[in-house]
């Protein structure tokens with residue numbers, strides 16, 4: 227989602243003070259090994275025959291810890307072995323892939339729901355077919371009741387100081403039953419905030435035990451003004467409903483912590499995968515856009531609409547399925563009596579959502595997926611929006627934005643798995659669900675482009691790669707923002723490039739320099755902080771921007787695209803429709819990328835360490851430029867990164883030298899001996915501003931002007 231815009235709409239307050247102290251306490255516990263014996267390393271000269279690093283006198287390298295502590299860099303700390311939070315075991319392998327005994331539970335849903343606009347009410351009846359694939363019998367089940375976050379006593383209100391915001395009664399549970407071995411019994415359950423525990427009459431067997439949970443319920447649909455990720459708003463031709471978190475959803479039981487029951491305080495979701503079969507009943511004159519594939523077009527669409535849809539399936543250009551004129555005409559008709567039921571299915575998904583309105587203009591076009599991807603399948607890009615949003619700089623471009631983004635992400639990372647990719651204009655200012663996203667109806671131009679690409683980009687993270695968003699916002703938001711960087715670069719020959727918006731590089735300076743400024747904020751929480759503890763004002767800078775920029779560094783500066791792309795695709799493939807942890811990701815990139823990146827994970831994800839490289843001195847070798855030059859560089863702070871050094875010579879030519887991270891594995895000062903054969907006039911570290919260097923004033927050296 228796009229948190230900043232949504233919270234602005236909600237007027238979410240911040241209460242940061244004490245929280246930051248807690249955060250700092252927490253992150254300090256993550257401190258790291260460093261207990262390695264330093265005796266031998268201290269006296270050994272760095273460099274080896276043939277390298278460009280000149281041996282240093284042993285005395286200069288003696289007792290590095292004492293000397294370096296004062297200067298902020300200690301190789302023994304930065305390069306210490308890193309113990310990741312989640313262990314390797316039979317379920318999660320040392321190479322970051324699912325282990326041989328990996329298991330995951332499963333939830334398949336059948337839902338019948340009715341939207342009653344007269345009462346702003348959604349009522350439903352669901353059957354959750356749940357499979358316990360775990361090695362443990364389950365005595366109880368936990369189910370998520372997200373609508374309870376609108377209750378007057380919801381915990382979320384206290385976290386965000388929103389006690390005076392409007393409320394709803396939340397979920398009203400009319401009947402809850404479980405069905406095991408053909409026996410259906412009334413459930414014994416307890417509701418606590420946004421969770422419900424069902425105590426089972428007999429345990430659900432391990433290794434494949436199945437049961438069905440039946441729930442009949444209703445809730446009041448929140449007004450879009452306070453609904454956040456779901457709600458309704460008026461428009462010229464009728465209200466628009468963005469419907470999400472609309473049925474009780476299974477909590478995840480996993481090998482990491484059993485039932486994950488963190489309440490819904492505002493951070494996103496952690497959900498099981500399964501197949502969905504759902505029916506939405508609405509007034510006759512409403513159009514429904516839903517996750518997955520419409521099953522009964524003959525019953526709910528006109529012959530003309532079906533013909534236009536068939537045309538869109540083969541059209542690169544946007545095809546109008548329902549025009550502005552047709553939407554206006556429908557609005558002028560006297561309200562039609564009766565209802566219609568729209569039937570959708572979606573396979574292998576963690577959720578479904580839908581939108582409904584009689585005001586919708588409806589556009590569609592074909593999405594071209596790489597050959598070999600679910601053979602014969604067509605994917606459709608679709609947009610639903612009111613006349614207020616129409617226009618060539620407005621939502622009229624949305625289908626092409628979706629089409630391009632889905633094609634780009636499919637080509638670069640993994641093929642889009644669903645039959646449709648839909649964007650809906652309404653009250654929700656940017657929120658993703660599988661196969662459907664809700665964006666602000668007022669968005670135009672570049673904003674509409676980046677929000678559309680971002681929200682549909684969430685298909686890859688967390689809809690395919692099933693991150694635990696509630697704990698690790700930096701994973702789904704950062705990974706998605708990372709792939710968006712390349713979509714911004716590629717779209718329409720760079721029409722909106724480079725990516726610079728509230729999610730990534732919001733200012734005017736190069737992105738790396740903006741990150742350097744961010745890292746100088748002592749209150750910035752570290753990435754591994756529990757998402758609920760990250761104050762709103764740091765959500766975008768940390769979990770979108772810093773997280774995405776970390777992957778940019780990893781791809782462009784540390785591994786290089788060839789190694790990164792292969793490893794990242796393997797990670798996506800290995801964990802599609804599964805639940806990876808941060809530890810799995812770090813191990814996956816180490817193993818498939820071919821590096822022990824402990825120093826990067828530690829500096830970037832477990833700490834907010836800063837980089838400060840400096841040119842210390844430039845001298846002729848043995849007093850003679852003809853012999854060569856000796857460039858002394860230093861690492862002054864705790865982060866290390868590979869860096870480019872550009873040397874300019876008297877004749878104006880340049881040489882480039884790439885310092886690997888290992889330059890600093892034993893030392894804080896490196897002496898680079900170069901065969902230049904002429905006077906050096908300038909030396910610059912990171913001349914293109916690709917690294918977040920904290921102090922650029924010491925990055926360059928210039929020869930004194932002649933005659934001085």
Ligand SMILES: [Zn+2]
Pocket residue numbers: 227228680681684702703706
């Ligand atoms: Zn997002």
